[in-house]
Amino acid sequence: MIFAIYFILIITATVVCRDIEDILLNPYGRKTHGPQKSLDELRQQMIDLHYANNRNYFDNITYEIYNISQQDETSARYTKREIGININSQFINGRFYRLENPLKHFSILEPANGCNNGIVLTRQSAEQQKCIIATNAGFFNTKTGDCLGNVISNGKIVQKPGIHNANFGITKDNKFVIGYINISQIDNFDQLVGGVIWLVRNGLSYVNISETLEDMTTQETGSTFVTVRAGRVALGHDAAGRIMMLVMDGASAYNKGPNLHEMAQLMIELGAINAINLDGGGSSTAIENGSLVNYVSDSCPGSDIESSMSRCERHVTTITCIYDIVEQNDRGTNGKTLTVIFGTISLIMTILAVVMIITFVLLLRKHRSYDFHN
Numbered sequence: 001m002i003f004a005i006y007f008i009l010i011i012t013a014t015v016v017c018r019d020i021e022d023i024l025l026n027p028y029g030r031k032t033h034g035p036q037k038s039l040d041e042l043r044q045q046m047i048d049l050h051y052a053n054n055r056n057y058f059d060n061i062t063y064e065i066y067n068i069s070q071q072d073e074t075s076a077r078y079t080k081r082e083i084g085i086n087i088n089s090q091f092i093n094g095r096f097y098r099l100e101n102p103l104k105h106f107s108i109l110e111p112a113n114g115c116n117n118g119i120v121l122t123r124q125s126a127e128q129q130k131c132i133i134a135t136n137a138g139f140f141n142t143k144t145g146d147c148l149g150n151v152i153s154n155g156k157i158v159q160k161p162g163i164h165n166a167n168f169g170i171t172k173d174n175k176f177v178i179g180y181i182n183i184s185q186i187d188n189f190d191q192l193v194g195g196v197i198w199l200v201r202n203g204l205s206y207v208n209i210s211e212t213l214e215d216m217t218t219q220e221t222g223s224t225f226v227t228v229r230a231g232r233v234a235l236g237h238d239a240a241g242r243i244m245m246l247v248m249d250g251a252s253a254y255n256k257g258p259n260l261h262e263m264a265q266l267m268i269e270l271g272a273i274n275a276i277n278l279d280g281g282g283s284s285t286a287i288e289n290g291s292l293v294n295y296v297s298d299s300c301p302g303s304d305i306e307s308s309m310s311r312c313e314r315h316v317t318t319i320t321c322i323y324d325i326v327e328q329n330d331r332g333t334n335g336k337t338l339t340v341i342f343g344t345i346s347l348i349m350t351i352l353a354v355v356m357i358i359t360f361v362l363l364l365r366k367h368r369s370y371d372f373h374n
Contacts, residue, residue: 034163035215063179069241071101115147119315131321149194166198195276231284236275
């Protein structure tokens with residue numbers, strides 16, 4: 001009887017802590033995701049904030065454009081390093097990845113069955129394109145599993161709700177675009193994912209301004225989303241046009257991990273010019289060659305929440321993916337497009353080969369017939 005009560009208390013604590021983290025790290029509480037304002041309203045508010053903070057040199061542009069490193073190679077070339085840092089008197093681990101040649105080696109992927117048909121593990125989505133490195137990416141509805149924010153994967157527009165949170169994208173003419181974009185610009189992207197909070201703009205922290213622009217202070221959670229300590233994920237680029245991905249461990253239940261001000265500073269110290277914040281908390285996931293390599297904060301179903309050995313990767317929606325071009329199976333429809341293209345080419349070549357053989361045989365017969373009659 002006592003054991004049964006103890007077991008129930010453990011399960012209850014696990015669920016409650018998970019729910020608390022979901023609430024704290026849900027930037028808009030239970031309300032509609034994203035700031036409820038037009039881009040023009042956001043732009044005017046941004047101009048006022050820039051002027052008030054002596055940052056008016058950004059003019060009235062709501063996004064930044066930066067050239068991508070143009071190294072065009074067959075294999076992805078990247079560096080990775082483990083990070084250990086003291087934050088709030090606690091030692092925090094992290095994983096940092098820098099993709100030297102983003103051209104043809106980086107994608108935003110939705111789940112294989114689509115963005116609104118259930119959540120899956122990051123490692124499962126990574127199998128679509130045989131990702132060498134993968135992290136979780138955009139936010140999602142924790143009740144329905146639907147993706148939130150803009151999503152474009154390998155040129156395919158998955159969804160474009162038109163909300164004005166911070167975005168990270170790669171255009172079809174190979175440029176980074178980071179910031180608040182107009183829905184009319186979305187068709188020009190090859191990869192795009194929406195986050196919440198623009199961490200770094202032109203090498204400086206942009207958290208305070210972004211917090212206001214994205215309506216954090218007007219939500220149920222107030223500024224908690226920005227200041228809570230938890231696992232965090234950031235995506236950005238450096239001055240050389242290389243992609244940067246940072247996954248920091250943490251657990252909000254233990255007040256452990258970086259807040260977004262600290263996350264911005266970490267990205268700046270690592271060389272970021274622009275960076276946005278992606279989904280964090282229990283969603284924070286780093287996968288290398290199909291294996292989970294970071295500490296995840298979600299307890300496994302039925303496990304003791306105090307046990308560090310019983311942690312499970314959370315099911316999510318979109319992911320970031322670094323891959324080798326020779327391993328790429330997909331450029332838009334989860335592996336089907338190239339299969340159809342190569343299958344069609346193979347069929348055409350087979351038909352041509354058959355036609356050539358038949359033509360050769362007919363010519364040979366005609367030649368023999370001519371020799372016979374002569």
